[in-house]
Amino acid sequence: MKEKIEEIKNLAKESIKTAEDLKALDEIRVKYLGKKGELTAILRGMGSLSAEERPIVGSMVNEAKDDLEKIIKDKEELLKTQELEKKLEKEKIDITLPSDKIRRGSKHPINRVIEELEDLFVSMGYDVVDGPELETDEYCFERLNLPKGHPARDMQDSFYVTSEYLLRTQTSAVQARVMMANKEKTPIRVICPGKTYRRDDDATHSHQFGQIEGLVIDKNISLADLKGTLEVFVKKMLGENSKLRFRPSYFPFTEPSYEVDVSCFKCGGKGCNLCKHTGWIEILGSGMVHPNVLKMNGYDPEVYSGFAFGTGLDRLAMFKFGIPDIRMLYTNDIRFLNQFDRKED
Numbered sequence: 001m002k003e004k005i006e007e008i009k010n011l012a013k014e015s016i017k018t019a020e021d022l023k024a025l026d027e028i029r030v031k032y033l034g035k036k037g038e039l040t041a042i043l044r045g046m047g048s049l050s051a052e053e054r055p056i057v058g059s060m061v062n063e064a065k066d067d068l069e070k071i072i073k074d075k076e077e078l079l080k081t082q083e084l085e086k087k088l089e090k091e092k093i094d095i096t097l098p099s100d101k102i103r104r105g106s107k108h109p110i111n112r113v114i115e116e117l118e119d120l121f122v123s124m125g126y127d128v129v130d131g132p133e134l135e136t137d138e139y140c141f142e143r144l145n146l147p148k149g150h151p152a153r154d155m156q157d158s159f160y161v162t163s164e165y166l167l168r169t170q171t172s173a174v175q176a177r178v179m180m181a182n183k184e185k186t187p188i189r190v191i192c193p194g195k196t197y198r199r200d201d202d203a204t205h206s207h208q209f210g211q212i213e214g215l216v217i218d219k220n221i222s223l224a225d226l227k228g229t230l231e232v233f234v235k236k237m238l239g240e241n242s243k244l245r246f247r248p249s250y251f252p253f254t255e256p257s258y259e260v261d262v263s264c265f266k267c268g269g270k271g272c273n274l275c276k277h278t279g280w281i282e283i284l285g286s287g288m289v290h291p292n293v294l295k296m297n298g299y300d301p302e303v304y305s306g307f308a309f310g311t312g313l314d315r316l317a318m319f320k321f322g323i324p325d326i327r328m329l330y331t332n333d334i335r336f337l338n339q340f341d342r343k344e345d
């Protein structure tokens with residue numbers, strides 16, 4: 001009996017060794033260790049053995065079973081690893097293969113204008129700052145000297161989300177944020193390009209548009225600084241021959257306030273359809289920061305002064321690139337955008 005068990009065990013071991021896959025291994029398990037397997041059959045037939053032989057044979061069979069189970073388990077691990085390796089080998093991707101060519105996009109005209117302005121102002125020592133597009137009534141209006149019920153609020157048709165939150169109508173909101181964050185620290189020299197929103201929609205107005213705000217605060221800032229800065233800005237953006245005209249105007253957050261016109265860059269000031277035959281094109285609002293705004297946002301107006309300006313990025317892009325309809329900037333027509341695809345950047 002002992003030899004028989006030994007023989008079965010050796011045969012089993014041999015076939016386990018040569019099993020090629022998990023399925024074959026499972027068949028071997030059933031053949032030797034299953035309910036109807038060869039070793040189980042010996043246990044079943046123990047009734048014919050003598051009382052002394054029974055425990056000896058029993059423990060031999062169990063030992064052989066344990067042995068085989070262990071060998072099968074090891075083999076199973078080995079086969080699993082081999083199968084995984086084979087699978088990985090088959091699924092290998094050659095990442096060095098060249099991909100399908102995707103045509104490179106072009107920079108949006110508004111982003112071109114923003115980048116150009118950022119480069120210019122950074123070269124003059126300004127920081128570029130950001131603010132939230134969902135703004136509070138406090139920062140968009142109140143801290144800019146536009147308390148609730150102020151008639152000048154009517155100049156900006158707003159999208160209110162709640163009575164306290166609105167989509168910002170002007171990047172001027174960032175002025176107050178920058179001042180509140182710095183309180184008496186000077187100099188402040190920032191520009192803030194970003195999206196703004198108003199309830200407008202026609203060929204020259206969009207419900208969403210871009211603005212860039214500028215703010216400078218220090219001791220002894222005067223109107224001459226504002227004029228000099230705007231001159232550089234306009235000449236760089238619209239051509240060195242541009243002339244500026246300052247028209248007195250009204251903005252609640254500046255005093256005095258000016259609207260700034262630039263000599264028409266299409267006709268050079270002679271008069272054409274672009275400048276509506278006036279020779280001038282209005283491009284921005286500006287002024288000296290109102291003492292109330294300084295005071296409300298942590299600066300003593302007896303000590304500090306500043307200037308601010310704000311202009312529409314869409315208008316600048318339209319002028320710069322001769323775009324006739326503001327909606328072209330937002331409809332994402334590839335035929336339009338492709339025209340701004342230039343090799344140099």
Ligand code: DAH
Pocket residue numbers: 169170171172213214251253254284285286287308309310311
């Ligand atoms: N925020 C104004 C607007 O949206 C533009 C403006 C005017 C900004 C005068 C300024 C400023 O900073 O000083 O119409």
